[in-house]
Structure formats: structure tokens, C-alpha cells
Amino acid sequence: MLNQKxxxxxxxxxxxxxxxxxxxxxxxxxxxxxxxxxxxxxxxYEYEHGRLREIPGVGEAIEGKIVEILKTGxxxxxxxxxxxxxxxxxxxxxxxxxxPKTVMRLYKELKITNVQDLKQAAEQHRLHHMKGFxxxxxxxxxxxxxxxxxxxxxxxxxxxxxxxxxxxxxxxGKGGFELxxxxxxLRRMRETIGDIDILVGSDEPERASDSFVxxxxxETILAKGPTRSAVRLRSGTQVDLRVVSRSSxxxxxxxxxxxxxxxxxxxxxxxxRGMKLNEYGLIKKDTGEVVAAATEEDxxxxxxxxxxxxxxxxxxxxxxxxxxxxxxxxxxxxDIKGDLHVHTYATDGASTMEELxxxxxxxxxxxxxxSDHSSSLRVANGLDADGLRKNIAEAKRLSEQLAxxxxxxxxxxxxxxxxxxxxPNELLAELDYVIAAVHSRFKMxxxxxxxxxxxxxxxxHVTILAHPTGRILGRREGYLFSNEKVxxxxxxxxxxxxxxxxxxxxxxxxRMCRFAKEAGVMLSTNTDSHSIDHLNxxxxxxxxxxxxxxxxxxxxxxxxLRAFLEWTSS
Numbered sequence: 181m182l183n184q185k186x187x188x189x190x191x192x193x194x195x196x197x198x199x200x201x202x203x204x205x206x207x208x209x210x211x212x213x214x215x216x217x218x219x220x221x222x223x224x225y226e227y228e229h230g231r232l233r234e235i236p237g238v239g240e241a242i243e244g245k246i247v248e249i250l251k252t253g254x255x256x257x258x259x260x261x262x263x264x265x266x267x268x269x270x271x272x273x274x275x276x277x278x279x280p281k282t283v284m285r286l287y288k289e290l291k292i293t294n295v296q297d298l299k300q301a302a303e304q305h306r307l308h309h310m311k312g313f314x315x316x317x318x319x320x321x322x323x324x325x326x327x328x329x330x331x332x333x334x335x336x337x338x339x340x341x342x343x344x345x346x347x348x349x350x351x352x353g354k355g356g357f358e359l360x361x362x363x364x365x366l367r368r369m370r371e372t373i374g375d376i377d378i379l380v381g382s383d384e385p386e387r388a389s390d391s392f393v394x395x396x397x398x399e400t401i402l403a404k405g406p407t408r409s410a411v412r413l414r415s416g417t418q419v420d421l422r423v424v425s426r427s428s429x430x431x432x433x434x435x436x437x438x439x440x441x442x443x444x445x446x447x448x449x450x451x452x453r454g455m456k457l458n459e460y461g462l463i464k465k466d467t468g469e470v471v472a473a474a475t476e477e478d479x480x481x482x483x484x485x486x487x488x489x490x491x492x493x494x495x496x497x498x499x500x501x502x503x504x505x506x507x508x509x510x511x512x513x514x515d516i517k518g519d520l521h522v523h524t525y526a527t528d529g530a531s532t533m534e535e536l537x538x539x540x541x542x543x544x545x546x547x548x549x550x551s552d553h554s555s556s557l558r559v560a561n562g563l564d565a566d567g568l569r570k571n572i573a574e575a576k577r578l579s580e581q582l583a584x585x586x587x588x589x590x591x592x593x594x595x596x597x598x599x600x601x602x603x604p605n606e607l608l609a610e611l612d613y614v615i616a617a618v619h620s621r622f623k624m625x626x627x628x629x630x631x632x633x634x635x636x637x638x639x640x641h642v643t644i645l646a647h648p649t650g651r652i653l654g655r656r657e658g659y660l661f662s663n664e665k666v667x668x669x670x671x672x673x674x675x676x677x678x679x680x681x682x683x684x685x686x687x688x689x690x691r692m693c694r695f696a697k698e699a700g701v702m703l704s705t706n707t708d709s710h711s712i713d714h715l716n717x718x719x720x721x722x723x724x725x726x727x728x729x730x731x732x733x734x735x736x737x738x739x740x741l742r743a744f745l746e747w748t749s750s
Contacts, residue, residue: 187217196261198280211237218711268294334372338683355391363436369723371686381429430475435459441495491726515732520549521706527552528560530711551590554602588612599635608641617646626660647680647687676704681721693728704736
């Protein structure tokens with residue numbers, strides 16, 4: 181997680197430099213931050229082996245700052261920049277659609293220095309006095325602030341999960357504990373996580389606590405006791421531990437996994453059967469006899485149900501389905517045969533096509549789809565026609581070399597404001613599949629955006645609609661469109677809706693996956709990888725599909741190579 185910490189600090193420097201209206205320095209820091217965030221190696225390891233300068237974007241000045249962060253955990257240059265400006269100005273840039281130039285205008289013209297000041301000014305319609313601001317702008321700012329407030333204090337699933345998994349693996353391996361899990365919304369694989377909670381079932385609670393605080397990534401011990409402990413990791417993340425007896429581990433895991441609504445429904449069923457259910461077990465009310473406690477499965481069975489996956493424990497119909505023996509078979513990570521949204525070094529990725537293909541082979545995939553950006557997305561170094569044809573040739577060469585594994589060639593082609601695509605149809609026809617995407621003009625009215633998407637989806641070469649809502653978790657709400665019309669167009673034109681695993685996208689989210697399932701629309705779970713390590717994010721796309729009750733038959737990339745090619749050509 182040190183990579184993310186260093187990248188975060190470099191991005192913060194870029195934010196502050198933009199506020200100071202520096203022209204070129206912010207781009208340099210962002211480039212270095214992007215390289216560090218997407219690289220597959222640990223930055224501490226690279227430093228110890230003298231290879232920091234080999235990271236794209238890291239020159240002498242930035243190298244010195246990275247070394248200081250790694251040695252001290254802080255950076256004097258960053259602190260000095262912070263001291264030059266009011267503390268709340270950087271947070272203003274977290275409000276969707278507000279950039280550094282707008283922040284400085286708000287500060288200079290209205291003396292706004294924090295989000296609360298901005299909220300008050302918008303509510304009082306004081307922004308009208310600024311050129312370019314009107315009633316619609318104020319409305320959008322207030323909407324963005326509400327979105328920011330709702331997401332504040334929550335971690336992205338793709339950030340929290342590796343941290344928790346690392347702790348669980350340590351306690352199972354080095355600690356030697358058999359019963360260890362992360363709990364709460366993380367175990368239910370929600371797209372954002374409030375807290376990281378680790379549960380251990382052991383009759384040696386003090387040894388479990390000792391092992392927990394001895395985890396090598398622990399920076400500070402916040403609390404330590406026989407049943408509860410808390411630490412702060414080097415990444416800055418807090419992790420809490422709860423230790424319970426082995427005999428009640430299943431009851432505790434069920435209770436602490438939740439959701440609250442699911443647990444309330446289970447307790448109601450227990451009461452109807454003359455029992456009570458809590459973190460210690462399922463207990464007969466009249467005698468105090470423990471009916472079930474050791475495993476979740478025992479408790480569900482005693483309540484007349486089959487165990488259900490944690491991802492769907494939200495009291496959205498899963499209890500009734502379980503009682504009737506009608507729980508759906510959900511797609512699983514082992515069902516996935518390939519990844520169709522992957523970027524290479526040719527555009528804004530950090531790895532070569534061959535490096536990515538070999539890692540995909542090692543995962544047991546039958547194919548990997550390369551989908552570099554198209555020409556008009558200049559910020560991502562989009563490919564012109566010649567560049568795309570070079571990709572086609574390289575994929576053919578690798579497919580022959582790695583057979584029977586197949587490197588497929590697609591593109592993430594831009595959808596223009598009228599629904600047209602960035603490449604001509606004759607070039608799209610040369611590809612194995614086409615991913616269409618919106619990366620601009622997010623503020624269109626609902627009807628206009630709906631028409632834009634439907635027009636793009638009517639192109640005979642389009643296979644997948646990428647990150648369909650355009651949302652960025654914690655920063656940008658999705659653009660407006662008619663769900664009914666767009667999903668109907670997907671069904672009519674045999675278009676897959678993507679479930680994008682990039683941690684700040686998770687797009688489609690779980691509710692839209694459920695909508696797609698009920699609408700009979702195919703999905704495609706993809707990582708949108710920009711480095712080798714990102715290929716591991718497939719689990720998050722699969723999790724969103726599972727939370728939407730989606731089965732393997734409704735996911736395009738559960739098909740083997742032959743079936744996939746037949747589907748795309750039919």
C-alpha cells in the first residue's frame with residue numbers, strides 16, 4: 181500500500197501547485213503519481229535496489245521527495261505548500277466539477293475557503309454575482325456537495341480489500357489461526373467500505389491479539405485487549421480486530437457481516453420459532469440451549485434456510501428465495517474465461533501486450549482482449565488507425581506464439597456527442613470486438629444523453645458499452661439517461677453492458693446489475709486494466725454482478741474462446 185500513499189502525496193502536491201496556478205509542474209507530479217500507482221512492483225523495493233529513476237516521470241527532484249516519504253512517512257515540501265494556502269481549498273476540488281481555477285476564483289472573489297463556505301454561498305445564491313455562474317451552476321454545486329458528504333469517510337472496495345486480505349492471510353499463515361475472516365460491508369463486497377473489521381475465532385484470544393498487532397505493516401497500536409484491538413497501518417488505514425471463541429465463530433461472523441436489515445429479518449424468524457439470535461448463537465428462549473453457533477450454515481439450516489452468499493445479504497429478497505429453495509446460482513471468479521478491457525503501453529497502460537497476455541495465461545484464462553483508446557482521447561495517447569493496426573499485428577503474432585491462448589484485439593472507441601464513433605466502420609470491422617465509451621460532455625440532458633448512447637449502440641460493430649453510467653465514486657455522479665431505453669437498446673442490439681472493476685468506477689454498480697438481470701441484458705465483467713496488477717481486480721467486477729444476483733449464463737466472458745467468437749459474430 182506504500183505505492184498508493186506515495187502516489188496520493190504526489191497528487192496532492194499537483195493539486196496545490198494547480199491552485200498556485202503553476203503551469204507545468206502539476207503535470208509532472210501527476211505523471212509520476214500515475215506511474216507509481218499503476219506499477220506492479222513495490223516502491224520500497226525499487227528504492228532499495230536504486231531503481232526509482234527508472235519509473236516513468238520520476239526525475240531527480242521527484243526522486244528526492246519519494247525517498248523522503250519512504251524514510252520519514254512525510255514530506256516537508258508538501259507541508260510547506262499546504263502552509264501557503266487556506267487548508268480547505270484543496271478539499272474544494274473534491275466537489276464534482278470544481279477545478280483549481282474555479283477554486284481560486286471562489287477564494288479571491290467571495291473569500292470561500294472550504295466546502296461549508298461554498299455550500300452556504302450556493303444556498304444563499306451568492307454565486308450569481310460571479311461571471312459564468314447561474315442558478316443551474318449553484319444547483320449542480322449543491323448536488324455535488326451532497327454527493328461528497330454522503331461518500332466521505334468511506335474507502336473504495338478495491339483499496340480496502342487487499343489490505344484486509346493481507347491481514348487475514350497473515351493471521352492464517354504466520355499466526356496459525358484457522359478461523360479468520362474480514363466482516364461487515366467488506367465481506368458483502370459493497371463498492372465502498374466504512375471500516376475494516378477482522379474476526380478471529382480462537383480460544384487463545386491473547387495470542388490472537390499479539391499476532392494482530394505484530395503484523396509487519398502496523399505503524400501504530402491504537403488499542404490492545406484480549407477480545408478487541410485496533411491498529412493503524414503504514415498506509416494510514418485503521419483496522420479493527422474482534423476475537424471470539426471457536427464455538428461461537430459462525431454466529432459472530434453472521435452477525436458482524438450483516439447487513440443490519442438482513443440480521444433483523446433473521447432475528448424475526450428466530451423469534452417466531454421460539455429462539456433468539458445474536459453474535460453468540462441461535463439460542464432457545466425457554467431453556468437457553470444453544471441450537472447453532474459454530475458455523476453460519478448451521479444457523480441458516482436451523483432457521484429453515486440454505487446458506488446464502490454474503491454479497492446478497494441485504495434483505496432484498498434473498499431470505500424468501502432461500503426459504504423456497506430458489507436462491508440463484510451466482511457467477512463466480514472461477515467462471516471467468518477472459519478479460520476484455522485492458523490497456524497497454526501503446527496508450528495509457530504501463531505494460532506490454534505480451535506481459536499482460538502471459539499473466540492472463542497464468543490465471544487460466546483462454547483469452548485476453550486488448551482495448552486501447554481511440555484517437556480523439558488525446559489525454560490517454562489514443563491510437564490512430566496505423567497504431568491500431570500495429571496492435572492487430574502484434575496480437576496475431578502473440579496468438580500464434582501462445583496458442584491455444586488467444587490475444588483478441590478490440591478498442592475502447594470514443595462516442596462523440598451525437599453518438600458517432602471515433603473510427604470508421606471499415607476499421608472497426610477488422611477487430612474481434614468493440615467497446616464503446618463516453619469520456620466527455622457528461623452534463624448533457626437526459627434525453628440527449630439517452631439518444632447519444634442508443635445511437636452508438638445501434639452501430640453493428642459495437643459489442644460492449646464501457647462503464648455505462650460514467651460515475652467516479654466519491655467524485656462524480658453518473659450522467660443522466662433513461663435506464664429503460666438504454667437497456668432495451670442493449671437487448672435489441674445484442675450489446676453487453678460492462679461491469680467495470682476499476683476501483684473508483686465499479687460501473688455498473690450492484691443495483692444496475694440487478695436491473696440488467698431483470699431486463700435480460702448480457703453483462704461483461706472487465707478490469708479496465710492499466711497495469712499487470714490491475715488484472716487481479718476482476719474479483720470486484722464479479723462481486724458487483726453477484727450482488728446483482730447475476731448468474732454465469734448472463735456474463736459474456738464466462739464463455740470459452742470458441743463460444744465467445746461465435747457470440748460476437750452472430
